[in-house]
Amino acid sequence: MKVPGMLLLLLGVVAIASADRCNNLQRIKTKMQWAKAYGTGSKRAEFGDALWNNVFNYAPGARALFSGVNSxxxxxxxxxxxxxRVLGGLDRVISMLDNQATLDADLAHLKSQHDPRSIDPANFVVFRDALIGTVAGTFGVCFDVPAWVGCYNVIAQGITGDSIFA
Incomplete structure (x- = not known):
């Protein structure tokens, strides 16, 4: 095979590999970036405040969804x-990204908790954007947006069952 043909083949393999929506490397990177951004102790409370401020800045109407918890x-x-509770669940499923069977079981459990609430999947998009914006603030240019979008979509699809996250 000539060099241009091999180059074309290599580019095709790279394109197929990068089309995976949350591959193993992205799962590990998401876990690592999450651990740094979420932190420990009082830093977690600060992260939670920043995240929910972002959620309500992106979608002020979302406050009504959480009126039962005094939003x-x-x-x-x-x-x-x-x-x-939300961050505990998110921390749990992100930590399971590299253990598919356990992740699937926990996502099924979260789905059973969310289904009775009939939450519009678009709200999970708002949460994703707020989450990515909040975590990205910790990393700047080193933040991996495609990894986060892909891996968050795996989580959101598991909870909502909606194909918009496929």
């Missing part, structure tokens, strides 16, 4: 508890 007052005990 009008982000510092209320009810909303702080909600932030901790």
């Amino acid at each position: 009008e007052d982000l510092s209320s005990p009810g909303f702080k508890a909600h932030i901790a």
